[in-house]
Amino acid sequence: MTTRRIDFSRFSSIKIGPVVEVAVLQKGDLPPEGHFLIGHANNLLVGPHPPPLCMLGKDFDDCRIEGERLVIGAATPTGKILSFCKKHDIGGFEFVAKLPGTLGGMLAMNAGVKRYETYNDLLTVTTERGVFEVSRIPHGYRFAKLPGVAFEAAFRLRRGFDGALADALLKLRANQPKAPSAGSFFKNPPDDYAGRLIEAVGLKGHRLGNMAWSDMHANFLVNLGGGTFEEAMALAELAKKRVWEAFGIVLEPEVKIVQA
Template sequence: MLVIAHDRETLIAAVLGARALELPLQVFGGLTNCLICDSGLPGVAVLNQVRGYRFEADYRLHAESGAIIAPIARVAVQRGLGGLTWAVGLPGTVGGMVVNNAGAFGGETSSNLVSAEVLSPEGLVVEVEPSWFEFEYRRTRLKSSVEGWVLLTAVFQLRPTELAHLQAKADEYTARRQRTQPPGRTLGSTFKNPPGDYAGRLIEAAGLKGRRIGGVVISNQHANFFVNEGYGTAADYQALICLAQSEVASQFGVRLEPEIEFFGMECTCGG
């Protein structure tokens, strides 16, 4: 069953209803880094489209977890507020950004988050501090968590910054994304960067640019982006992930860890 939640009350009710019926539950935001099994998912899938946000006089941003981050980051730039400029052009929602501790161009979600509201496994709305998330590189306690917490809102501390500087940075980051990241159907960065190196460099050095399985191909523009050409399946994507992991491990002794999340399937590759 798919539930599309446009407001906080519906989101909470859907989560609590699924739990009361003891049904499997997944809550999704922008689905920008989610690989879902070709046969679908059991139970209840909730699509979080709770989009509200507001800027406060103390330079804080309050955002619902289903809000799309890229336009919010652009509005912050236009208001002369720094802290999320790196997220201009970032796909996905505020919830996904927080859950994955997303970052780019030297910026990271954990640097500006000051508080959040989460729905507990018992159905209580709880306000938490940043330390609660146990932030790591591209990971928090909520990512692939079996605890049952659901992010509802997030609050970010921004800072007044010269408008011309922010606009120049936003334009620079947008141009870099367009220059280095392929258009089309991708799940964003497929793998996390290993310490001291880059996943894309390793995949390219392994000779895998342009390698294809079914309808999914490793981009010739950036090897850490896998492009679905319109007829690819989740199984194709998984097989290509396994190939990249195996080749990089064999040639360089490095185990690439997926940055994308798997639903209804597992990354069971060797290497």
């Protein structure tokens, strides 16, 4: 096992975090105990003092067809998955267009757009503990409880890439801000939208230091340049407090907050 020195203020999508040594796993390595898996840090907010961290190396960046299954390594970027599916006329992954990150992150949170989700065609996930059928993995809306560190996953092979669907789903992202963020910060409550609730309590565009709730989409916490973990957490807590007071709804983070 090797290590990689990562500056999360440059590496993470929200551009916040310290410089730390991260363990890099290759084929045959076991995940070190007590380490948090970071993926490509697209859905993470890393604090100044995170727990020990690890990530998957290039050995886990792979797409291949095995009979009637599509097998994808957990370190495979979403852009590569989309390109592979286009090239081989495979349906089911049109929703990953412009979705940042890797398959591992998609599996960890059941990433998706509308009704198109990672677990829809999932068959098995391979971790350091073995191969698990999807029926054995608790999952739901933007949630999954993986039995260990995902190394790769197998999906039902569906022929027919739908370019029109990919374009339509891509347009749904047109209202997302371009400034650095970790994507949607809170999960949508049942039958409602976190962005609507945050806007309703007057926080759309609200700024604290160099962090703000985007004036383009209220559920995106954006870094305006030099934003800090403390500023981000203060804004998140303010949104939770105001939404609870106004609507009696508890907002749950979709972003993973990584702090010891």
